[in-house]
Structures are given as structure tokens and as C-alpha cells.
Amino acid sequence: MITPWEVEGVVDYRRLLEEFGISPFQDLLSAIPNPHRLMTRGVIFGHRDYGRIIEAMKYCKDFAVMSGFMPSGAIHFGHKMTMDEIIWHQKIGAKAFVAIADMEAHLVRGLSYEKTKEIGMNYVKSIIALGLEKNALIYFQSKNVNVKNLAYELSAEVNLNEMRAIYGFTGETQIAKAFVSLIQSADILQPQLSDFNGPKPVVVPVGVDQDPHLRLTRDLASRINLFSLEKINKGYRIRSKIEKNLDRVAKLGFEFRRFAGHIDLFGSHEEIEKALRDLEIELGGYAFISPSSIYHKFTTGLTGGKMSSSKPESYISLLDEPEVAVKKLRNALTGGRNTAEEQRKLGGEPEKCVVFELYIYHLVESDEELKRIEEDCRSGKMLCGACKKLASELIVEFLKEHKERRDEAEGKLGDFNLIC
Secondary structure (H helix, E strand, O other), X not given: OEEOOEEOOOOOHHHHHHHHOOEEHHHHHHHOOOOOHHHHOOOEEEEEOOHHHHHHHHOOOOOEEXXXXXXXXXXXXXXHHHHHHHHHHHHOXXXXXXXXXXXXXXXXXXXXXXXXXXXXXXXXXXXXXXOOOOOOEEEEHHHOHHHHHHHHHHHHHOOHHHXXXXXOOOOOOOHHHHHHHHHHHHHHHHHHOHXXXXXXXXXXXEEHHXXXXXXXXXXXXXXXXXXXXXXXXXXXXXXXXXXXXXXXXOOOXXXXXXXOOEEEEEOOHXXXXXXXXXXXXXXXXXXXXXXXXXXXXXXXXXXXXXOOOOOHHHOOEOOOOHHHHHHHHHOOOOXXXXXXXXXXHHOOOHHHOHHHHHHHHHXXXXXXXXXXXXXXXXXXXXXXXXXXXXXXXXXXXXXXXXXXXXXXXXXXXXXXXXXX
16 A cells, blocks of 8 residues: 555555556666666656656756655655755756645644654755755745645645545545645645746656655646647647637637637647747746656665654664664664575575665665675675675764764755745
């Protein structure tokens, strides 16, 4: 079972691609300039409409990256993965938006706003320490008027039956979950508001458990627009919520054919899209572009299952003291054999090892070094004790450096565009 609030059982990523209609990320990899290691190592495994983002990268077009964090528990390496993806996109030209989902933590988890503020600021300082630059917008949902107003407008475009179909809601589900889902849709669409230079491609890096939010938001983005577009041969079929607006469409300068209820425009798809977006903005609409998304694999908990803030034994926090992290790492599940002798003979199984996953996702930058560790494990040359010792050294080094950078970030908060 996979929902935005709960993940249970073994995750079959190949099956998820098919069931959720997500495209394999590997198919796009060769088109991405200097891809992130999470992409090249297969950790980012799926996408929706990421081609728009690649085009924006290549041709230096305006685009944005947006994701968020629910401040309900300790910040851990699972959160770091999303932060790394936000920062990478920002460095290659995206405007970055970071939401602290305090409304969700308050309504769904029952935390006070005072507590969500305390926890949320830890997330803020950590993402800055990891390298987020000052031109980002970081905000707490409860303090962002744009997001709340947009969620209100979006609520008119969806009904409860659709929410049940997308999220599996039942008669027992709190309305709060439907409400915060609309807040998250507003988070995702906010970068396209006129306050931020209007419509643009936006990518949302998330775990696949958050895909229901993306499916809902993509639907809402098209529904709330004044115009709907359907590709036809050499052009688009255009419909409008207000039929008289089609008279304005006919005057855009493209070859057209007028029918009852719609108009067909012929010409460059890109030029037609731009002209219609400009017209919609002029008419007071949003002209949203459906958001793109990329999906990364879940970070495995130290004891198995998904790493979760609600299970302290499952994670290493970015705020842990080094000795605490090392102690947790000693007890982590590995892909080792039952005995040292058996492992020297048969070798280890790094694909089953939580420690090796930490190398892939976070601790080892060099592909050559990662390959050496894997070969030493599979050959039986390196046993689990030595492997955990190496991982412990890298974790300690990271945590010490991260603490120093967090302390520096605390003194720089005033330099950031922070709504809290």
C-alpha cells in the first residue's frame, strides 16, 4: 500500500511505473547535461513530462523546481535526497521553491504550530547548509497567503468522488486530508503565479508515494485554465470555459477553422501555446502549464522498510551526534552472509545492504570508488565490519561538516526570502 501518508510492504518500482502511468527516467538520461548522480545511479527511476524541464535547461528558458517537507519529526537522510535534487536544479538555472508543510503536520499529525515552527526551522537550516542559494523562496504554508488563496480557488475544480478515486478516501477519512491535498496542489502551482513571472515549467522531485498529489495537480492545472488544448494534425483544438473568448482566439493571427463549441488553430505548437497563454493572462486567467515530476526510490530504514521520522530506529538524523549515528549504523541490516567464512567464500550481496544504499544515495560521490566498494563486497574481500567502519567514518565527517554549515546558515537566515 502506497499513499502520501503511509507506505507498507515491499515496493516493486517496475510495477509502479505501469500502474501509475509514470515514464522510465532512464529513457531521458542521455539528453540531460551533467546529470546528478541520483539520476545516473538509477535512484531517480521515473518521471512525468520531464522533457519540458530538459528543454528549459538546454535553451535557458525560465523554469522552477518545487518540493516540500512535513515538519512532523527529525530531518533524516531520506529528506536530504529531496533537498539534493532541489539544490541541483537550482544550480542549473531553476527558481527554487521550498514549502514547509506545517498545515499538513498540524491538521493530519496533530502538532501545534509552535512545534511545527520549531521542527520546520531545522529543515530550513539544513537545506541552506546543503547548498540552497539565496534566490529561493522558503515558506511555511500557514503563512503563505498566495498558497491558501490558490487552494481555495482550486477547490471549485474537484469533487469528493474524484478525491476518493485518487487517494482512496472513505467515509471515515478526515476532510483535513482533502484540504491539505489542495494546499499541496497550490504549493506546486504557486511558482506560475504572476508574482513569479507567470506560467513556466515546474518540476517536483518526490518519492512515488506523493504521486497522487501530482496527478491531482496536473488535472487541476488544466481545469482551472480558461482554455483547454487538444493536439490535432498541424495544430490545436481549443475550447474555452467562456465561449465568446474564442472570438479573441480567432484574432491571434493563426490559420483557423471555427466550429460550434471549439476552434482549430494551425501552426507551430509552441507558438500557439505561447499566444494562448498570453491571451489567458490578459483575460485574467492563470494559463498554468501542467507540472512535471521526478520520482526517487524510498530510502530504506536502517532496520528495513521505509526510513521514517516516526521510527527513530530507522533513520540517521542530520542532527544526530556522530557517536549516536555510528551506534545506529552498527545495528543496520546488511547483505552479509551468516558467517565471515561464508562471506569470504560466497561474497556479500550489496543490493540487499542498507549501508551500501547509503553509499549510493549519499556518502560516495565517485562512481569509481563506489564500484570498488561493490566489487570488494561481492568478492568477499571486504566484510560487513570493515564496510560499516568505512561508512561510519564518512557519516561522522558529513555530520560534523553539516553542523558547522547549519551554524553558519542560522546567521544567514535574514538574507533568504523566508516566509515564516
